[in-house]
Amino acid sequence: MTDLVDRVAARRSSSKVTDEAPSHDELLRLVAAAGRVADHSGLEPWRLIELRGRARERLGRALADAAGDDKSSSKPLRAPLLIAIVVSPRESKKVPAWEQEATASGVAHMLNLLLADSGWGSMWRTGSFVRSEPVHRMHALSDHEYLLGWLYVGGVPEAGTRAATPLDPARFLETVDD
Template sequence: MEALDLLLNRVSVTRLSDPAPTTAQLDIMFRAALRAPDHGQLRPWRFLTIQGEARERMGDVMAESLLVRQPEATPEAVQKARKMPLRAPLLVVVIARVVPHPKVPDNEQVLAAGCAAHGLLLAAHAQGLGAVWRTGEFSYDRYLAKALGLEENELMLGFIYLGTPDGKLRTPPELDPAEFVGSWDGLQ
C-alpha cells in the first residue's frame, strides 16, 4: 500500500471478526507504534494484548468495574459491559506511562503514546486488517486500570479492537483542509 493512500484512506472498522492478526502482523504493528514522535526518547507507552478466553475475563472485570462506579446499573448495562471485549478477536490496551522529566511535560508524553496508537492503527490498515480505537468511560476507570496492573503514573488511552473487517470498508468523507488550516501573519 502506498504511504499517502494509507494516510488518506484509513478508516475505523467497527465490525470485526476472526481471524485475529497473526504474530507477524502484530509485530509489524508494534514496530510501527514504536516509531511515534518521542521528545526525550522516553518511550512513554506500553500495550497489553487481550485475546481468546482473556476477553471473557476482561468482560467480567469490566462488569465489576461498572458496578463499582454505578451500583444501580441495570442488568442490561452490566451485560453490555461484559460483552464489550468480545466485539473483536483481539484488543490492545493503549497505556501512557508518564514519568517526571524536566524538559518533557506530562501532556507531551500522553500525546506521544497517542501517536504510537495511531501508528499501530495505520500499520493494521496497511496490512488489510480492521481496527478501531475505542475510549469511553472504561478508559478512565481506575478500578479497571488497577485490575490490568497499571501503575499510578499510567493512563489508559483506550482500547484498539483488531480483527478481520466484516464487510466492505466505508469510504472516508472528503474533508476540505481549508476548514481546519489558517495562517498567522504576526500582526495583531
Template sequence: MNTVIELLQNRVSCPKLVAPAPNRDELQQILACAVRAPDHARLKPWYYHVIQGKALNELGELFASTIDANNVAQDKLEKTRNMPLRAPLIIVAVCEPQENAKVPAMEQILAVGASIQNMQVAISSLGFGSIWRTGDMAHAKAVKQHFGLSDQGEIVGFIYVGTPDKLPSKPNSSINEYVKYWE
C-alpha cells in the first residue's frame, strides 16, 4: 500500500498530548505543508499563530477572561483557564477572508480547513499527535480580537500538538455507509 494512503487511513486525533512537541525544524516542515493546501485564486487567506511555553498560560488567561466569573462555577473557570495546557504546543489557524468575486468567504474558510488537514497529516508523519479543537473560544469576540481578526475573520481551529500519551484506537468504519455511486 502507498505510504501516504496508509498514513491517511490510520491517522487518529489524540486528545492526550505530552512533551515533546515538534522542534523548530519539524514545525517549519508542518507549516510548509499547511500553505500547500488547495487555495482557489491563490488568496492565501490563512495565518498561523504558534503558541508554546509560557504563552500557553497567557492563552489560558485570555480564555478565562471571556467568561463572566460572577456567573459561572469556579471549576468551569479553572477548566477554561487550563484548556491550552492540554498540549505542549498549539497552532491557531485563522482565516481572514479577502474580497473576491469568484471565491466566497466560505471557500476561503474551507481552504484553511484543508491546510489544517495537511498539518495533521504532516504531524502524524513525523511521529507526533494532534487534535483539532474549536468550541466557544474559537467564536469569542475577545479571543478573535486578540488574534487581530476583522469582523469577517474566523478562528478555524486550535490545533493541539505533542506526543501522544497513548494512541487512541482507530475507529473501524466502512466507507460503504457514506458513499453512493452514480453510474
C-alpha cells in the first residue's frame, strides 16, 4: 500500500480518457473533500459546474463563437465529463481577490488529485477563450465570476499513462537562515 505522498507524486495528467466518468454522487463526495483547501475567512469563493452530454456540445459552440469559427469546436468532446472551475469572489476587506482565486485554484487541483486517487483520468485544460464572452454566457456566470478552465475527466485507458518524471525538490526548496 502506498502512502499519500507516493500517490500524489505518481499523479499524471490524462490527455486521453475513455467514455466512463464518475457519477454525480461520486463527484459530490470528492468535491466535499476538495473544498477543504485553505480558505482565508471561509469565503468559499469558488464553484464548479458539471458538464456532460449536450452541455459539452454547447461549450463547443461557445468556443467556436469566441474564435469566430462557423464549425463547433470538438475539444469539449474529448472527455465524457468536464468540470468548469469558477472563481466567484466575495466582498472582503481582509481577503484580496488574488487570494480568493488561489483558493479556487486549490480546490481544482485538490479535486484533480482526488479524481486520480479514485482511479479516474483527468486533465486541467484552459485555452485562449476561457474568459471570452460566449464561454462566460454559456456557463451562465454572473458579472463578477470568471473561469479558470475545466477538468476533463474520464476513465483511464488500459494502456494507462506513462510514469511521472521524478521532481528534484532541491531545485525549488530554499532555506533562509536567521
